[in-house]
Amino acid sequence: MNTLILGSTKGLGKEIALQCRNKGWHTVEVGSSIADAQNDNRTFLNCDLTSAESVELLIEKLKNLEPINQLYWVAGVLLKGEFLDQDSAEIFRTIDVNFRNAIPIVHFVWKQMQDSAALSNIIAIASSSGKKARFDEAVYVATKFAQVGFMQSLGLENKNENLKICLVLPGGMKTQLWDRIPTNDYDSFLDPSRVANKIMSFVANQQESYAELEIPRGSL
Numbered sequence: 001m002n003t004l005i006l007g008s009t010k011g012l013g014k015e016i017a018l019q020c021r022n023k024g025w026h027t028v029e030v031g032s033s034i035a036d037a038q039n040d041n042r043t044f045l046n047c048d049l050t051s052a053e054s055v056e057l058l059i060e061k062l063k064n065l066e067p068i069n070q071l072y073w074v075a076g077v078l079l080k081g082e083f084l085d086q087d088s089a090e091i092f093r094t095i096d097v098n099f100r101n102a103i104p105i106v107h108f109v110w111k112q113m114q115d116s117a118a119l120s121n122i123i124a125i126a127s128s129s130g131k132k133a134r135f136d137e138a139v140y141v142a143t144k145f146a147q148v149g150f151m152q153s154l155g156l157e158n159k160n161e162n163l164k165i166c167l168v169l170p171g172g173m174k175t176q177l178w179d180r181i182p183t184n185d186y187d188s189f190l191d192p193s194r195v196a197n198k199i200m201s202f203v204a205n206q207q208e209s210y211a212e213l214e215i216p217r218g219s220l
Contacts, residue, residue: 001025004068007075009033011175015196016072049097059108071109073124083138091139098143113163121203123166124151155210165210168199171217194220
């Protein structure tokens with residue numbers, strides 16, 4: 001199994017990468033804070049999702065690897081605060097990382113998988129914010145709504161019976177996203193390792209061409 005994890009260095013992505021390796025799968029771990037390297041059954045690839053040029057370079061690197069069997073789209077940043085107070089740099093960084101610059105990577109993998117007879121999966125980690133408006137998260141919520149609509153539409157377009165599409169909608173998780181943002185109910189947030197286990201179990205048993213998994217805060 002050749003598994004690409006987009007956003008693998010922290011939080012949920014790191015836990016998913018670990019569980020994939022524990023299963024003996026080859027992982028292609030992508031992040032902005034790592035350097036390109038090969039280590040046993042792991043490939044590390046640098047990619048900065050704020051840069052379209054970095055994304056193009058990543059795709060060229062992926063062309064030199066074995067075809068991807070699984071894509072976990074985990075990368076994301078959180079932007080909180082009233083829209084009135086946010087500057088354009090913050091806004092466009094959130095849009096680029098959470099949605100726009102991930103799309104060419106998904107497109108590359110999608111084309112591979114549509115032509116493949118191998119069992120394959122595309123799993124997008126959105127958020128409960130992808131279906132619910134929230135005060136002081138307008139731009140973040142917009143990117144998650146976009147991710148949800150995009151994945152639901154891919155589910156309609158999928159023509160390969162061997163490809164399964166999964167959209168995951170977790171509640172708040174105990175990740176680095178909250179390091180600089182005080183919150184009063186952090187104790188109720190989800191443990192990323194438990195979320196990773198829940199997702200991988202769901203994906204392993206998925207029968208439908210398209211499925212959604214909601215993981216409310218406090219449910220694990």
